[in-house]
Amino acid sequence: MTADTKDRIMEAARLTVQDLGYGGLSFRELAKDVGIKSASIHYYFATKGELGAALANRYTAHYGAVLDDLLTQGLDVETCMARYTDVFADTLRADNRLCLAGMLGAERNQLPEEVQTEVVKYGEMNERWLARVLALRNPGGPEENERQARAIYAAVQGAQLIAHTRNDVSLYEEIIATYRANGLIP
Numbered sequence: 001m002t003a004d005t006k007d008r009i010m011e012a013a014r015l016t017v018q019d020l021g022y023g024g025l026s027f028r029e030l031a032k033d034v035g036i037k038s039a040s041i042h043y044y045f046a047t048k049g050e051l052g053a054a055l056a057n058r059y060t061a062h063y064g065a066v067l068d069d070l071l072t073q074g075l076d077v078e079t080c081m082a083r084y085t086d087v088f089a090d091t092l093r094a095d096n097r098l099c100l101a102g103m104l105g106a107e108r109n110q111l112p113e114e115v116q117t118e119v120v121k122y123g124e125m126n127e128r129w130l131a132r133v134l135a136l137r138n139p140g141g142p143e144e145n146e147r148q149a150r151a152i153y154a155a156v157q158g159a160q161l162i163a164h165t166r167n168d169v170s171l172y173e174e175i176i177a178t179y180r181a182n183g184l185i186p
Contacts, residue, residue, distance in 0.1 A: 063126075
């Protein structure tokens with residue numbers, strides 16, 4: 001078994017969860033998608049919960065790096081925020097998928113604890129990053145920046161969910177533009 005096989009399993013699982021949710025993730029179907037035996041998945045992930053937690057952890061690490069890269073580019077607040085909201089739009093543009101953490105968060109009560117923990121970490125990572133961006137404009141108000149960061153994250157996730165429900169990415173863009181026009185998102 002190779003790391004490539006593990007990566008293929010995780011990528012196929014990510015796409016499945018973003019499309020069908022955690023409840024739609026089956027080792028048997030996943031094995032078919034990857035072209036391996038379902039027992040081979042157990043070689044890497046003993047349980048579905050272990051796979052779900054690994055997916056959410058990897059998703060958080062990936063997007064954390066993407067967002068941190070934006071900050072290292074020295075972009076202004078508006079450009080950082082535009083790129084941030086574009087990440088969520090791009091996910092919708094990929095076959096009307098939802099943010100992995102948003103999809104998993106909607107299924108919270110059915111998730112194993114280790115998956116719930118990782119989903120919370122994704123949200124916290126987003127809120128910390130958003131607060132850092134907001135601090136570029138308002139360095140003296142960390143508590144206010146944290147509250148606004150949480151509101152922005154919730155608004156963007158909600159806009160994505162509404163657009164996903166209606167299978168219309170232009171609706172997401174319209175909602176985000178309205179948030180900008182009303183000052184919720186810089």
